[in-house]
Every structure is written in C-alpha cells, then in structure tokens.
Amino acid sequence: MLAALAGTAGGVSGLCGPFIDVPDTPFCRSILEIFTLGITVGTTPTTYTPDGVVNRLQAAVLLSRTIDSVLDRGSRAAALGQFWNPGNPAVLGYTTLPFRPISVKADGENIWVSNPPAVSRVRASDGKLLESWTGAPDAEFLLVAMGKVFVTGLNGSLYQVDPAQPAGSVTAVVTGLGAHPFRIAYDGGRIWTANINPGSISIISPGPSIPWTATTITAGFTDPNGILYDGSHIWVTEFQSGLLKKVGPSGAVLQTVTLEKDIGRPAFDGANLWVPTFNQAVLIVRAADGRLVTKLRENELIGPSIAAFDGRRMLIWNADFSAISLWRASDMTPIGAVAPPSDVVTDICSDGLHFWLALPNAGQIARF
C-alpha cells in the first residue's frame, strides 16, 4: 500500500507514504488518512512540511475537503454502491397509485403518498404499493411523526393514519383549521400547518382524545405556502410577498427575511434553507441568523419551485418542465441538470437514498 502511494511520487518511497519529511510515528497514520482521502496533497509530491504553519485559507481548504469526504463516505449511497444520478426519465422507477398523488413523505423504509381520497404506503426498496387508507377526499401534504402519518385536508382538516393498524379509514384529529391548510411541519411537540388563503398558520397540540386543540394565527401572515422545522425554529415562506419568516413557539413572527416574490417549497440542509423562487433563482438563507448568503441562478433553473435534500444533494424541480437541477449541498457546486418526467411535480421527498417525486397527472410516484 505504501509502495503504491509512493508510486505516485515517481517511485520515491517516503518514510510516511509518499512523504520523505514525516517520520514513521503515530502522526503518520493521521497524515496518510488525509492524504488518501484527498484532503491534502502535501506541499510537494514528496513533502508534507509537518512543521509548517497553517493559514486561514489553507484551513478552509482542509476543512471543506474534510466535510465533503466524510459525507461522501458516510452516505447510504456509498455503502450501497449507488453513486449514480439518473440520466433521464426512462431510468426512474415508477409506482402507480390508486388516485392522483399530491404529496410524498418517507418514514425511513416506506414512502407515504397522499392520493385523495386515499393515503397509500409504498415500499421504498422495490416500489411496491402495499396498502391504502381512504376517507381523505381533500388530502394534501404529509408529515410522518409520532409513529403516525398526518395529512392536511384542504378544507380545514388534519387527518391521521395509524400505520400500526390494518389499513382502513383515516381519522380526522382536528377540523376547522385556517382555510386551506397546505404544507405541514412538526417541532417535536406540536404540528404546524401553513394555511394559504386567507393566510394563517395553525398550531395543533396532540392530546389523549380527539378532537385535538388547534390555534390559528392570522397576525403577521398573508399567504404562507411553505413551512419547515430546522431543529430550533419553525420557518414559514409566503408565496407572493416573497418573505421568509422565523416563527416563535406562540406563532409570533421573530424575524422576517425579504427574498423575492413567488416563493416555492423550501428545504433545509442541516445549516441553510434553500428557497426556490419562480424568478429563476434559489436563495440560500442561513438558519442560524437568517442571513441570505447567496443566490443561485445557474444549472438550468427555469421556474424553480420545489427543493428537497437527501443528506448530500439538493434537488430542485423546475416548473417549466425543462430540468431537475441537482447541487452538491456542501459547497453549492452544480452536479448537473437532468430531464424530468413530462408531468407536473407537486411534491418531492428523500428517504436518504433516493428522491421521490409525486406525478399527479400520471397517477404515479417516481424514484429518482
């Protein structure tokens, strides 16, 4: 092994891999690790300069490459040897649902699909449709939490599926939410819905008996269409006003970030919110301080409307059907743009290995 490494240095065998200036001490193992991972290449092909001082720029390079190599190695895709990105719609895996799918959400093993009036469970590993619950004629968006599956009803309901029970009818755990509950999020204690018209958010507290209690808040909201929880706060996007709002536990707006009009569905990558706007851009907002850190416009963005994150990659679906745009999330490097299925996409999720797209007109979901 060491000889092979040294071979890259023109046959010069160093004391520590290719390096002739690092003694074979316990430090050698660490240096070889970051060499084989490509985190460092040394100061020359045969020297590492162990006593050299690292400046801030060099530190940035080392840390950036460390993050990338750890995420690449630690991903499920690496363990399963699935490093590819699909090249065209024909190679996607399709599952046909009983009705027109609207929303998809992964629970780690299955993909849940709202296809009103049904809510269906699809096995992620083989795409097999396993079972369907019925009784949700206005089902919209999904949440997997508390061992249950929740789905918003456009007419003001929140439905629950208990996947531990045999498939049957969904249960309405609350009705009378703000008009047109749309997207849905969970903070570990309560369920939040973004209600688009008239604009409000609802906070639902699970309880021992049905109906659960809900509080609907209109102050501060005009047309919320996206909502997510970043581990500390709820964030709400407002469609036409182009605002991103950080929300406190009571539903009060803590911070407003002005973005651009016509905001699509955002995704959180563990540090930043990726907010697509139909105005041909994806805006990156750091969750820790609400700072707009950059704006992406390339990589075939034409009407970007839905973002989803799989642990390494960010996927953006473009509403003009021209492309699915993929980025490496860590440094926002474009991976490329792929031709999408010729159908509108209403929701996207990831199970940590694949992305899943809801294709209502085809009555299908697609594994990407």
Next chain:
Amino acid sequence: MNRSARVATIFALVLAAVLAGGAGTALLGICGPFTDVSDPSFCNFVIEIFVLGITTGTTPTTFDPAAPVSRLQMAALLSRTVDATLARGGRRAALDQLWVTQGAENLGLTVVGSGPVDVRSDGSDIWVACGGADSVTRVHASTGRSLESWSGAAAASSVIPAMGRVVVTGSTAPGRLFSIDPGQPAGAVTTVASSLGSFPGAITFDGGHFWTANQAGSVSIVTPAAAPPWDVTNVTSGFQAPAGILFDSANVWVTDAGAGSLVKLDSAGSILETVTVGSSPRHPAYDGANIWVPDELSDSVSVVRAATGALLRTLTGNALSHPLAAAFDGQRILVTSPSGDRVSLWKAADLTPIGSFSTGAASSPHGACSDGINFWITLGSNQLARF
C-alpha cells in the same frame, strides 16, 4: 464552466444580501462577502465553510486568508466542522425529522409482551426482550406494528441481532442463551446454551463470540456452533455484579454495579483496565469515541474515553434520577430514568445537555436503543415507545 469560473459567476449574481430583519446591506465581495480572498481557486472552499457557519470571517467582509490559525481557533473550526457534518449526514436530516420529542403525548406507542426490558434494532425491526412474558416481540420500526412474538425465552433479559439471528439472554440460574431465526415463522426460541453464569442481564457480540454480563458475578463468553449447545466459558475473576456490556470495535467493556467500575476486557475475559465511575453503573452506550455509563445510585452519567480509559466528565443534573440505560443515535445520547419517568438527552459531540422529557406518569422507562432515526424505549408493563 470550471470550478473557479462557476464560483465567480455565482457571486457576481449576488445582487445584495439581506441581513436579519430585512435590513439591507450590500455584501458583494470578491468571494462571497469577502473582499480579500482574491484567488478564485480557493474561493469555493472558503464559501463552503462560510455557508455552513464554520467561519464568519474576521469581519463581515474580510476573511484574512494569510493569517495563521492558532490552536484555539483550530479547535473551534474543527468542532463546528464535526457538528455541521453530523447535522447534514444524519438520517434525520434527509427525512426532515429534526425535532426532539417533547413529551408523553408525542410518543408513538406499541403494545408488546409483558415486562419489556431490553430493546435493540436490526436496522428495520425492533426486537424487545419481554421478561414477564418469557418472550421476544418483533416490532416493525417504520409502522410501529407488532409483527410477531417468539415464546419460550424464560426470563428474557437482553437481546442482540447478530449473524442474521436474534440472540437473547435468559436471566436464570444458571443463565441461558436463546436464538431466534427471523427468517422462519415465529414460534419457540431455540435454547443454544444453558450453562451461563447466573442471571445474565446484558449481551454484546464481538464478531465471533457473544458476551454476557451476569449479575451473580461473572461474564460468559459463548462461541456459536453449527448446532446447539454452544460452547460457554464463564469468567468470574475480578467481577462482583456485572450489569452492562458493550463492544467498542476493539474491546469488550463491562460495567460492574457492585464495584462501581467500568472494566476493559481482553479476548479471554481478563480485566485489562479498571475505570472507577459512579455508584451502581448500569447499561452503557458507545458513541464511536466515548462510553456513556449511567450511574444508577449517583444520579450521574460517567463519560469515559474508550481509547485511553480516561474519565472525561461526570454529568449530573438534566433530570437524572436513578439512570438505568443509555443509547446513541449518531448525534445524541439518551439516558432513561425509570424512577423519574423521564429520559435525558445530550449532544454527544460536546457533552452539552439537550434537555429532559417526560415519558408519562408511572411509565418507568427502562431499556433504550436507536435505529438511527428514532430512539426506542421500553415502558411500564407492556409498551414500546418511539421517541
């Protein structure tokens, strides 16, 4: 477009950055907000650690690229790098499940056999040793469905999926070891050994042998064979009341509740190293670097570095009340406190408390494990909770 040109393009398109509260401040620099990173081939790296919050620069518009990094600064950079990498790489991030379960109303509950004690994930299903029912229940993690139950596991006390099987201890005198073949229809367990030290209450596997911690004062090393009985070696020397056991990928470690110690064993079961921890240490967890030991009678958790055996810190507070079992999910450590009806969470990377959370009145949380997405906790007389 090459990398540097791409980066230049991205940031040429940054018209203005909007600060918190909508206060607009132009942040257009040569490289993101930074005006002093002039070499475009390095910009991508700087931007990556900037957007991840690993650095904020030396001022809002400068990065000071040529300045040396002190050891203190490097520690901060590395710590934030670890946090950012774990936050992104965890399964919870990909599944959009970044919450911490807040209380009893938010648990997902599944009824299992009576007297559930230990619990372990095989990656897809959760296996629960139910000592009151002499059975083992298999629960489908994604749906929470109770799939099947295996009978005949007398005084089932701990469980481990390994070798494509599920192996279970029976806390009897002498102790027993049972095996389940999950590929077969559920039925009775197979007894593979019945001469373990008395009252085994915890089990681990080192890739070749099963190891059990036996409360009556021994450790058993069991070698699997093609057919039962499996060979058993009982080691008593140096042990008072072993309560918990784990394998850290190099060595087996045992908590001795009688001695108040954590001991490292060699491949023959001899004690290589003894670490004094709190009173009555119970079921520990390993986070990839450190061993977290719940000290039942000290209301503390001892954190021990596996590589050196050094006691890094003794954690108290965070609602610890006779803590019993620890579990690790890739980012967080969870510790059960049966007498407090609560679980306590810490961020494993820097040992900071996340908080404590109720599992319900008289729920008596006991054993715990993680499947990488949720923690699973045995509760009360017959329940398994998804946390």
